[in-house]
Amino acid sequence: MPNFADTNILALQTEFEKQTQALLLTEFRTDANVSPTLQMVQAMQQIFSICQQFDATEFTSQESSELTDYGLQLLQQLSIYAKQTGLVDNSQALEQLSLDFALLMLSYGVTLNTIESIVNVIARNANQMPQPQQLADYSQIVEKIIYATHTDIQQDLEKSHPQRPWRILLLNYGIICTRSHQPKLMHKAFALIIQHLPEDAQDFFTQGMEQMALLDYPTDIKQIMQYYYQQWTSTTTVH
Numbered sequence: 001m002p003n004f005a006d007t008n009i010l011a012l013q014t015e016f017e018k019q020t021q022a023l024l025l026t027e028f029r030t031d032a033n034v035s036p037t038l039q040m041v042q043a044m045q046q047i048f049s050i051c052q053q054f055d056a057t058e059f060t061s062q063e064s065s066e067l068t069d070y071g072l073q074l075l076q077q078l079s080i081y082a083k084q085t086g087l088v089d090n091s092q093a094l095e096q097l098s099l100d101f102a103l104l105m106l107s108y109g110v111t112l113n114t115i116e117s118i119v120n121v122i123a124r125n126a127n128q129m130p131q132p133q134q135l136a137d138y139s140q141i142v143e144k145i146i147y148a149t150h151t152d153i154q155q156d157l158e159k160s161h162p163q164r165p166w167r168i169l170l171l172n173y174g175i176i177c178t179r180s181h182q183p184k185l186m187h188k189a190f191a192l193i194i195q196h197l198p199e200d201a202q203d204f205f206t207q208g209m210e211q212m213a214l215l216d217y218p219t220d221i222k223q224i225m226q227y228y229y230q231q232w233t234s235t236t237t238v239h
Contacts, residue, residue: 008104012048012101019097021095023081040052041078044071047070051105053202061110065113068101071145072113072128079098081093095118099117099118099119110148112148112153113153115145116165119169123168132181133180133196135180153165154205156197167200170192172201174186174190177190178221186225205231206233209226
């Protein structure tokens with residue numbers, strides 16, 4: 001299970017070098033003359049070097065955000081390439097680094113423009129957490145990512161793409177908070193879904209009620225889900 005506490009740039013850089021070593025060897029076997037992957041690895045190492053010297057007074061919020069976005073793009077591309085070459089474990093580890101890197105940079109007031117890899121790893125981590133308290137703690141991390149996501153993404157203009165990261169992030173947040181068995185977290189997550197994804201709300205609460213019937217949820221949690229389900233099915237019927 002990933003450890004989200006006390007993450008620092010040096011630790012991230014060490015893990016990055018470990019995960020990209022096999023990827024570089026694979027590329028060198030296929031083409032020894034051209035190595036765009038090496039260029040991306042070197043660019044990411046430069047970002048780590050800059051961050052080790054990072055002083056918030058020397059960078060504007062926009063500059064910090066641009067640096068973070070560039071790093072997330074590099075990690076995402078390297079993760080995709082690792083998956084394409086059959087290095088699934090390395091690909092997932094690089095996605096995890098995307099989340100760890102983003103969380104570290106949030107302390108500098110950055111906004112996130114690249115969230116696809118982060119959304120992927122959030123879902124994977126949550127699926128490995130069987131205990132409600134684990135999920136309650138994890139929801140705080142997901143909430144940080146949600147509120148740090150750039151407003152252009154939050155506007156959610158491309159409604160025709162159901163797999164868009166912003167939509168998946170909010171729906172997974174709702175699932176995580178439901179599985180936490182904590183009413184306050186559920187209300188918070190459901191409010192975000194209603195605000196940003198009203199077209200998905202009815203299906204979300206319908207599926208939530210199906211899960212309540214299948215799994216042994218506490219009575220108060222079932223009642224909360226039933227309340228939202230009734231609100232949204234009634235609203236849809238009236239309209």
